[in-house]
Amino acid sequence: xxxxxxxxxxxxxxxxxxxxxxxxxxxxxxxxxxxxxxxxxxxxxxxxxxxxxxxxxxxxxxxxxxxxxxxxxxxxxxxxxxxxxxxxxxxxxxxxxxxxxxxxxxxxxxxxxx
Amino acid sequence: xxxxxxxxxxxxxxxxxxxxxxxxxxxxxxxxxxxxxxxxxxxxxxxxxxxxxxxxxxxxxxxxxxxxxxxxxxxxxxxxxxxxxxxxxxxxxxxxxxxxxxxxxxxxxxxxx
Numbered sequence: 001x002x003x004x005x006x007x008x009x010x011x012x013x014x015x016x017x018x019x020x021x022x023x024x025x026x027x028x029x030x031x032x033x034x035x036x037x038x039x040x041x042x043x044x045x046x047x048x049x050x051x052x053x054x055x056x057x058x059x060x061x062x063x064x065x066x067x068x069x070x071x072x073x074x075x076x077x078x079x080x081x082x083x084x085x086x087x088x089x090x091x092x093x094x095x096x097x098x099x100x101x102x103x104x105x106x107x108x109x110x111x112x113x114x
Numbered sequence: 115x116x117x118x119x120x121x122x123x124x125x126x127x128x129x130x131x132x133x134x135x136x137x138x139x140x141x142x143x144x145x146x147x148x149x150x151x152x153x154x155x156x157x158x159x160x161x162x163x164x165x166x167x168x169x170x171x172x173x174x175x176x177x178x179x180x181x182x183x184x185x186x187x188x189x190x191x192x193x194x195x196x197x198x199x200x201x202x203x204x205x206x207x208x209x210x211x212x213x214x215x216x217x218x219x220x221x222x223x224x225x226x227x
Contacts, residue, residue, distance in 0.1 A: 001115065005147050043205055043218040044157070092214050100145060101170055102216060106156035 003027060004091050006105035014113050019076040021108050023089030026070070032092040033065055033072045038107065039085045047087070048074065079112045086110070116140065118219035120206050121182060127196055133224045135191045139208030146189050148181060149205040157205065163189060188219045196226045 005024045013019045021035075032051055036044035050056045050063040050072065062075040072091075076083055086107040092100070119186050127133050139146050139165045148160040159173040163183045174180070178196075183189040192202055207216040 034215070036218075043221050046215060046217065049215055100164070100214065101159055101162055102147075102214075103159070104149075104157040 003103045004089055004105040006087075006089050006108045008106060009109040010111045011108055012111045012113060013079050015079060015081060017079050017112075019079045019083065019110055019112070020111065021074040021076075021087050021089075023072045023074075023090045023105055024070055025072070025089075025103075027091070027103075028067075028069075028070060030067075030091045033063070034090040034092070034102065035061075035063060035072075035074045036088040036090060036104075037085045038088055044088055076110075079110075079114045081114050084110055085111045117146065118195065118206055118208050118217055120219040120222050122222060124223045124225075126227065127168070128227050129198060132192065133196055135204050135224070137189045137191070137205070137206030137208075137219060139189070140210075140217060141199075142159075142186075142210060143208035143217075144186050144211045145209045145216075146183060147207040148189070149193050149207065150202045151205060151221075152177075152202045154216055160191070160204075168213075193224075196224075198226050200224060201226045207218045 003026050023059045035047045037047050038044045048063045050065045056063045060077045064073045086109045088107045089105040090102040092102050121136045146163040151160045157192040161181050162170040164165045178194045181191045203221040205221045206219045
């Protein structure tokens with residue numbers, strides 16, 4: 001079982017719609033959760049982080065965390081073509097690994113259709 | 115302030131040659147990470163530095179790979195006797211001691227012919 005799992009996609013949504021990206025993780029001791037966006041040929045850039053159960057909103061982005069279900073998601077409202085990228089879920093602080101190491105999922109490719 | 119920088123941005127080498135990749139972290143960032151990303155794949159952790167010590171080297175794929183860091187500054191990743199399967203983008207990230215948020219550099223694209 002992979003430590004951090006994401007659907008590779010592509011997830012295709014029309015412009016203006018809500019894009020929902022999902023991630024599950026295996027280490028119940030994980031403490032910190034991150035979403036990175038990676039455009040083709042570029043390095044990952046941080047979109048959001050979340051530590052506590054519930055929702056965290058930042059502009060058009062909302063991160064949702066459910067530690068009981070070991071599930072973290074990213075919602076993108078009013079999706080724009082410029083949101084088309086690969087979204088990487090990363091998890092830190094698991095009990096079975098160095099607490100300072102991020103474990104990444106393989107990413108979900110999002111395509112926003114104009 | 116300046117972000118994480120890496121050099122070279124691209125490196126083409128012949129199989130069997132040694133290469134050195136450089137990372138300059140954000141000033142004041144005590145932790146530094148190296149990752150590898152093969153084409154179409156996710157990020158693969160290689161090594162982590164806290165200051166100039168490396169508490170986690172678990173991701174280095176073989177003894178051909180080594181890394182060092184000078185204080186809380188520059189790090190170099192060395193790959194000896196490169197193989198074609200070493201072709202990938204090598205990403206460096208750094209973070210300050212107060213958070214666990216990592217910031218990535220632009221990467222070095224390594225191509226082994």
